[in-house]
Amino acid sequence: MKERSIKRTIAEIIAWFVALVVFILPFLFMLLNSLKDRRGANKLALTLPETFEWGNYSKVLTENNFQVLRAFKNSFLLMILSVAVLVIFGAMAGYVLQRRSSKVTAFASTLLMIGLMIPASILPTIWVLQALHIYQTLFAMVMIEAALNFPFTIMLFRGFMDTIPRELEEAAMIDGCNKGQIFYKVVFPLLKPVTSTVIILNAVTIFNDFTNPLYFWPGTQNTTVQLTLYTYLGQYSSSYNMLFADVILITIPMLVLFLIFNKKIIDGMVAGAVKG
Numbered sequence: 001m002k003e004r005s006i007k008r009t010i011a012e013i014i015a016w017f018v019a020l021v022v023f024i025l026p027f028l029f030m031l032l033n034s035l036k037d038r039r040g041a042n043k044l045a046l047t048l049p050e051t052f053e054w055g056n057y058s059k060v061l062t063e064n065n066f067q068v069l070r071a072f073k074n075s076f077l078l079m080i081l082s083v084a085v086l087v088i089f090g091a092m093a094g095y096v097l098q099r100r101s102s103k104v105t106a107f108a109s110t111l112l113m114i115g116l117m118i119p120a121s122i123l124p125t126i127w128v129l130q131a132l133h134i135y136q137t138l139f140a141m142v143m144i145e146a147a148l149n150f151p152f153t154i155m156l157f158r159g160f161m162d163t164i165p166r167e168l169e170e171a172a173m174i175d176g177c178n179k180g181q182i183f184y185k186v187v188f189p190l191l192k193p194v195t196s197t198v199i200i201l202n203a204v205t206i207f208n209d210f211t212n213p214l215y216f217w218p219g220t221q222n223t224t225v226q227l228t229l230y231t232y233l234g235q236y237s238s239s240y241n242m243l244f245a246d247v248i249l250i251t252i253p254m255l256v257l258f259l260i261f262n263k264k265i266i267d268g269m270v271a272g273a274v275k276g
Helices: 002-034 055-099 103-117 122-131 138-161 166-174 179-207 211-216 225-235 240-260 262-271
Strands: none
Touching: 002 240, 055 103, 055 138, 055 179, 055 225, 055 240, 103 138, 122 211, 138 179, 138 211, 166 179, 179 240, 211 225, 225 240
């Protein structure tokens, strides 16, 4: 028992060391340099600033006609709408795939597995969007984000659905509920743990997405927070303090969200792994 405790302690120390090197030190490096003047930040040293330049953040926020604030609005709007679509339709799809056994559901499951492995094709997708006259629209961007994240989302809902007893649905049917009422009044409220996981994981993924908005939602008015890095990389190529300030601003919201709901993410993913 004592030997097991020692091994566990050693493993925890190694884990904390890895976290320190991989996550904490880079974040601290960016934070300190974002608070320096241009000359101090360009040295790229992990040292305290001689004077704390808090004005770097206000300058980044107001630069280019408040581009960062507009980017935050676009990113949050895209994230909220996409996550709503994923939760509603992902839960329904997971329910159907788990409860029904047929050639159609088997084929759908195969398509989901393929969707996890095959990346999106950029040029054909743009061609389809242009043909439908929805290219560079928020609607198209929401549909793309939802489509790309559907396979993993449905997989989570389907796995968790297996822990819900069928007897609850049979009792609701005896009480006179139709299929829609059974799902929304009986099944869906029981999906709170995995729904929290789906919301948080997809929110972080969509908020931090760079490639898809770059190709499918271009335009100054459509800029997302990650695309501001692309803009500022050229604008502040010799002013690392401003560049790091932008990185910190767009990192903090999702970092706080992840830290607060980290336990819910783990609980939701583990809950569907063991039946009963």
